[in-house]
Amino acid sequence: MRHSTVPRPTPVRHGRLPVRRARGPVARLLAAIVAVAVVSAGAVAAYAVQDTVRSLKPSVHLVSAAGKAVTVPSIGAESGAVNILLAGTDTRTGQGGQFASAQELAGSSGAGNNDVTMVLHLSADHQHATVISIPRDLMVPIPSCPTSGGGSTSPQDKAQFNTTLSTGGLSCVVLTAEALTGLSIPYAAEVSFDGVSAMSDAVGGVTVCLATPLTDPYVGLKLPAGQQTLVGAQALAFVRSRHGVGDGSDLGRISNQQLFLSSLLRKVTSAGVLANPLTLFTLAKAATSNLTLSDTMSSPTTLVSIGLALKSVPLSDFVFLQYPAMTDPENVNRVVPEPTGVDALKQALASDTPVQLTGTTGNGTVSATPSPSATPATPSTAATPAPSATSSAASGSTAGGSTAGGSTATGSTPAPTSSAVSLPSNVTGQTAAQQTCTKGN
Numbered sequence: 234m235r236h237s238t239v240p241r242p243t244p245v246r247h248g249r250l251p252v253r254r255a256r257g258p259v260a261r262l263l264a265a266i267v268a269v270a271v272v273s274a275g276a277v278a279a280y281a282v283q284d285t286v287r288s289l290k291p292s293v294h295l296v297s298a299a300g301k302a303v304t305v306p307s308i309g310a311e312s313g314a315v316n317i318l319l320a321g322t323d324t325r326t327g328q329g330g331q332f333a334s335a336q337e338l339a340g341s342s343g344a345g346n347n348d349v350t351m352v353l354h355l356s357a358d359h360q361h362a363t364v365i366s367i368p369r370d371l372m373v374p375i376p377s378c379p380t381s382g383g384g385s386t387s388p389q390d391k392a393q394f395n396t397t398l399s400t401g402g403l404s405c406v407v408l409t410a411e412a413l414t415g416l417s418i419p420y421a422a423e424v425s426f427d428g429v430s431a432m433s434d435a436v437g438g439v440t441v442c443l444a445t446p447l448t449d450p451y452v453g454l455k456l457p458a459g460q461q462t463l464v465g466a467q468a469l470a471f472v473r474s475r476h477g478v479g480d481g482s483d484l485g486r487i488s489n490q491q492l493f494l495s496s497l498l499r500k501v502t503s504a505g506v507l508a509n510p511l512t513l514f515t516l517a518k519a520a521t522s523n524l525t526l527s528d529t530m531s532s533p534t535t536l537v538s539i540g541l542a543l544k545s546v547p548l549s550d551f552v553f554l555q556y557p558a559m560t561d562p563e564n565v566n567r568v569v570p571e572p573t574g575v576d577a578l579k580q581a582l583a584s585d586t587p588v589q590l591t592g593t594t595g596n597g598t599v600s601a602t603p604s605p606s607a608t609p610a611t612p613s614t615a616a617t618p619a620p621s622a623t624s625s626a627a628s629g630s631t632a633g634g635s636t637a638g639g640s641t642a643t644g645s646t647p648a649p650t651s652s653a654v655s656l657p658s659n660v661t662g663q664t665a666a667q668q669t670c671t672k673g674n
Contacts, residue, residue, distance in 0.1 A: 292531035293403050295421055310541035314357040314585055317420040317530075317539070320398055320406045321349030321429075345425075347398035347406050348483075349472075349490065352414055354582055359542050361550040361587040364494075365578070366487045367410060368558055369395035370567045376412065378405035393567070398423075403527065413556065413570070415579045420539070421527040428523030433468035435519040436500045436512065441471065441493060442670035444599050449477030468493075479597035481674055484555065484568070488595020488661060488669075491553040495665040499548060547666075552588055554578075554662030555595065574660045581654035589653035594669050595661040601668040 322345035350367040371394040378386045378401025386401050397405045407418050433439050440462045447456045452470040454477060463471050472490050479485025506512050521536075530536060557574025561567040581588045594600060663669055 292526050292528040293421075293423070295404055295407060295419070295527035295529055309538060310359065310545075311535075311538040312542075315353075315355040315420070315539060315542055316416045316418045317353045317355075317422070318407050318410055318418050319349075319351045319353070320347040320403060320421070320423045322347060322398060322423055322425055345398060346395040348395050350394070350406060350410065352410055352416065352418065354414075354416060355542060355546070356585050356587070359545045360547075362543065362546045362552070363582070363588055364491075364551070364553045365414065365556050366491065366553065367394055367413065367556045368487065368568055369393070369483050371413075371556065371558055372561050372564075372567050372569050373409065373413060375400065375405070376408050378402070378408055403525075413575075414582055416582055419527075420530040420535075422530070423525040424523060428519070429469045429472055430465045431519035431523050432497065432516070433464050435516040436497065436506060438462040438464040439468055439493060439497050439500060441496055442601050442668065443673065444601075444670035445673040447471075447474065447477045447671055447673040449474040451476050463493075477673055479595070479672055479674055482596075484558070484661075485595065485597035485674075487555050488597035488663075489671050491555075491595070491663055492598050492669045492671060495551075495553060495663060495667065495669070498551065498665045502544075502548065549664050549666040550587065551665035552590065552662060553665065554588065554590060554656070554660055557657070557660050559659070571657075571659060574657045577654055577656050578660070581656075584654075587653040589655045590660065590662050590664075591655050592658040593661050594663045594667070597672060598663070598669040599672050601670045 346369070348369045350369070352365045352367065354363045354365070356362070372391050373394055375389040375392045375394075375397055377388045378397070380386060380401060386405070392400075394409065397409045401408075403421050403423055407421050410416075411418055440460055442460055443456055443458045446458050447454060449455075449470070452473045454467070454470040454474055456471075472493050473486075474489065475481060475483060475486040478489045500506060501516065506516070530539065557571040557578060558568035559571040561569045578588065580586075
């Protein structure tokens with residue numbers, strides 16, 4: 234066996250073999266993957282910004298009462314007080330779907346009526362915000378408004394506020410609102426039905442509380458009592474509902490819209506939304522695609538600056554209120570400004586002072602009792618509204634008209650602070666932090 238070809242065992246070595254570490258090719262591979270991911274994320278972010286900017290609609294030139302040009306701010310929170318008007322048009326033109334029928338278009342087309350008008354005042358220190366809903370049925374003087382042809386409309390001594398959009402466009406709504414509030418309003422936007430649907434979809438639905446079932450065949454809405462998460466067309470029907478809420482008037486609808494917006498604001502400022510870039514992008518796209526902005530705020534820089542200024546306001550200092558109104562002595566289906574409340578509101582706005590609500594949440598809502606786990610509120614068994622007994626708010630109207638009464642917000646209104654202007658009890662509203670529930674009629 235001396236010449237055997239069988240291989241012999243390899244001698245055992247007691248020295249240490251070199252250890253292969255991950256710092257070589259594997260580490261370089263991981264670094265390359267991370268780099269690609271970072272670059273890809275940057276590309277997606279860049280596309281998102283460009284796509285959002287491209288979705289901006291053509292702007293509208295805003296003629297302010299002072300006639301002063303507005304300087305576009307640089308990146309960063311806008312300094313000083315901010316006043317913005319949002320007009321919701323009821324036009325069916327271009328809305329498609331259920332609004333494309335001849336009957337719907339006959340109801341409202343073209344510019345439409347500003348059935349929803351809100352003025353947002355952000356304080357100069359960015360610590361409190363007041364959102365004023367101006368009733369569509371408010372009878373007020375309408376000033377001369379510029380027209381697209383270079384002329385102007387004739388002033389009116391007394392007309393319904395929601396005709397200002399069709400009379401002279403967004404500028405006319407702003408000019409009339411400036412006279413009602415005493416504010417100079419350099420920023421404005423117009424939103425159609427599609428905008429409400431898109432915003433609710435963007436945040437994954439808005440959860441609202443119903444103290445009683447809500448049925449409104451006029452907008453195709455039928456909801457049971459309890460917590461309901463609304464998206465798309467259902468969310469739109471909810472904020473449009475008038476016949477199914479409170480006393481069936483526009484004022485009841487205002488309180489219901491304030492409930493919806495408060496819930497939307499709580500959702501938008503929640504950690505789940507703010508920490509999700511995709512949701513934020515979807516929300517921004519929904520806004521820019523469905524808003525017609527004044528030329529003073531059509532720049533993305535301006536939008537960012539206003540957003541940064543608003544984000545520091547605590548929900549408890551975000552106050553929604555209805556413009557002080559009482560029943561029109563000439564027409565029970567209309568309302569007129571209520572002097573005491575208007576004076577107090579104008580005083581607060583002029584002095585840039587927080588307002589304190591002392592009245593009710595409105596006749597379309599009741600207060601709710603927050604659950605211990607901080608989940609959305611459930612209707613309180615003790616929140617049955619008591620009849621309003623304010624001297625300036627006449628009760629009772631037909632279903633198509635407006636009343637200035639409201640329902641009691643038991644235990645939900647914070648105690649007045651020494652620095653706030655207390656509004657009369659006939660001024661209804663709620664803070665964004667308050668949990669309220671819709672009251673069906």
